[in-house]
Amino acid sequence: MMKLSIGPIQYFWDRQRVLDFYQQAADSAAEIVYLGEVICSKRRLIKSADWIAIGNELRQSGKQVILSSLTLLEAASEMGSLKKLCRNDAFMVEANDISAVQLLSAADRDFVTGPSFNIYNGRSLQLLARKGLKRWVLPVELGL
Template sequence: MKLSLTLNSWPLSRQQQQQQLQQLSQLSVDRVYLGETVCEKRDRPALRTLLEYAETASHSGKQVVLSTLNLVNGPRELKLVENVCRQSEFLVEASDLTAVQLMAEQKRPFWASANLNLYNLDSLRWMQSLGAIGFTPPIDISDDNAVRLIAESRESLIAPLSAEMIGFGWPVLAVSARCATARIQGRNKQHCDKICQQRRVPLASTLEGQNLLHINGPQSHGARPVDRLDAVHYWQQQGVEWMRLVPGPSLDADWLSHLSEDLAAAAPFRRHEIPAPTHKTAIG
């Protein structure tokens, strides 16, 4: 079992993003997902800059995967996805069918994102025929169905697909063409002034006052994180090769180190409080 880490879910400043990228080589994970997945308008490093950091991280033994946008609904989004898919140095995580088509046209392998909603063997077989070499099951699939799907993929496909489960974090529940963060501030997506990068991630509650959703621009995330860390050895027995961490804007690098050490020793994971996405701080 190996640990993977997503660093591209939340609206961070350029300085915070730079801080994260500079620490890539030191993080205690085997794979890192980079690239803008949420909104084309957000401040982000240029692709050439991202590739430079990715190359440095790969030289330190990390596998780097470049993720695409979760939704393409205009020419600017399409251009960004095309640029990511056309680079040939690193594996691409295809987050929607636009990216899948671009990778298939080039006959290049890709990772099938949880956002592709692959629930059954037929969809996995089709995705493999287009070039998928691994997949992350959808966030809303039950553990029992995920186990069944992974087992079927290992038994029935021409070549087994590498499987990854979301082990901890606030993964995406829904994606919209509209930006809820801008709407809350009385703006629209076209004239948002990147308000998401100036404020904390909004938290939506029920009428009873219970925390329900983190509002992340055009995306919604659950207020409670997925947490499968106590079952990581069980998932390893089920054939899962990767356990993915999808943290908030803040993640303690020491915590990552402890997770890696405990995983290697087959020991129970040491825990401490992980800041929720409403906190806007970078990796420390």
């Protein structure tokens, strides 16, 4: 049965708007909800602990919750946050960069890859499936 998911917020919304959005998501028909900052690490209105709290609430509403990782890592502090994210013991992680894939597969954890992670062919998919990939977002550039 095909499920419906809500991807991570790409916009820099204010805190209240984010909280309201996930309140609505909890009551929505979506089965899976992706949470977290994927665009810019300088956006700090919602902290890691907040995402976990939102995730717990969504889970109580029956949603499968996935924590999404940052797309482009540059600063060492961003790697620190990614490591923490990949160690979280509550939720599966959506890897949006190869660093996250490496950390998660080394820790023997199942993961999902997001739209900015390039899987264009079966051979790539097979290798990543052996590493623990459980679901993937198809690149928008992939032909039918």
